[in-house]
Amino acid sequence: MIKIQIPRLVVSLLLIVLGTIWLAVFSSPDAYLHIVACDVGQGDAILMQNGSSQVLVDGGVGSRVLDCLGKYMPFWDRQIEIIVLTHPQADHFSGLIEVFKRFKVGYFLAPGVDNSTQGYQVLKDLVMSSQVQIVNPSEGMNVRLGKIYLDIINPTSKLLASENVLGSVGEIGMFTTTRDLNDFSVVFNLTFGSFDAILTGDIGQEREKAILTTGKIKEVEYIKIPHHGSRNGLTKEFLDATSPSVAVISVGAKNTYGHPHKEILDMLKTAGVKVLRTDEMGDVEIVTDGEKYWLH
Template identity: 65%
Template sequence: MKPIWKYFFGLLILVTVVVWLAVIVGSDSNLHIIACDVGQGDAILLQNASSQILVDGGPGNKVLDCLSRYMPFWDRTLEVVVMTHPQSDHYGGLIEVFRRYNVGIFLAPSVDNSTQGYQVLKDLVKASQAQIVNPQRGMKMRLGEIQLDILNPTAELQDEEPGTVGKNRLGAFSPKRDLNDFSVVFNLSYGSFDALFTGDIGPEISDQMAKQLALSDSRRVEYIKVPHHGSRNGLTGELLDVTSPEVAVISVGKDNTYGHPHEETLKILRDEDIKILRTDEMGSVEVVTDGEKWWVVGK
């Protein structure tokens, strides 16, 4: 009979090999954009090398399944979490995310929502080690090879709510406007690949984005996250004309009661010959780029 230590030693070697194989196979230098299938809501995981950015958490805990599927099993850190705005279909899943993961930076507007769920999330964020950052147009953030350029909310929008700019805190004010207007909108750059993430902005903010981007030398994007789950009260033809995306991703629940995505939005996209990818039809949608070309995984 072999000494028991030999069995433990053999098991240790096996576990070590499995872990290193997972590291080698599971990591690459590409940027992975995963629109998680979380039902009627948004949750988008951005991965590059060993860094992760989570944009929103969907309405419930399905985001945890997405993180477990795409993140290495030993990695319990999200370098950045972006909450575009405090509505439950965007923040709901972040409650359990903060209970189970370490978060480096929490990027979120200072606008408040009096719902019980958001109060729970605020308490969890404050109790964590996460750095709270209230984004504003003109702000830039870099994580490895990824750069984020904030396009919304604007200082002008927040100036309508005195004393709210530059505080870097959550729930600073209850807005007079629709919460959607305060959605964090940002352009992501990775090499020559650009992606526009739009939260739930409506037509007014969408057209403001179009006018702003029209003045920019780098206004064209390859990827757009269609605002407000494909609602007719989100994407505008003006924004599409300026950005000329090649692929549009719609995060939406199957058979949802809102009728999302609306046919008007789909028609705008089809008329521009833009490839449409939907989570209600495909499940989680993964787009990968090497900084030049892009492709859809498994499709």
């Protein structure tokens, strides 16, 4: 009888190669749109992925967003095509510092309003030292990434005009304001096939009323509830106009703000909207093929 002995090193190398192939196959992106509200505590970070392309909206606080990216992005993918910072407050921008340190970014969309905090200055320095294209979103701007379409509806032209800001100059932190930074939240309609969603940042009731007058609001399947479910966020008029089936609330467990507020939850319940919360479910992933959608 002939015995063939294979050195342990060869066996180990074969197992590593096979494991890598297995990971590559099972982490290969599909043709669906995945919308993941990452569990980053009391903050926002939403990953949208179609194929090997990603849009990241906000980064939450600290480095928890990295866990979410590592979980849902292919392990070999170190580039994020578009990052959207809705507005420069720490619970939205802080985690992006860690993202910019680790990923190559194609486009950075952020309102031009500044925040003088040290943390935001760190992010600004990282952005300016990278080769990212900076865009200041405003009403009427359209962004396309493959089959993902974003239609910007805030900041509105009137809001920017009130701050003597005209057009998009592609700078980060180019003006200061006495207004609430939440007012400048980037709000956009997302379209993927016949599936529609709206992401709302931290806009308040005044901004919602202004946005409703633009005629850009439409019925959607999915809404990211404004300002973590704050009492001063979602209005009945905005909810009626968008008429969502699913509402996602990104919020920290046992937070000191009382988010989400009972009035908001009652409003959603009365409207028959399914509520999905990161403090109860962890990451919330919705998947759509452009027609149907489901909770993953």
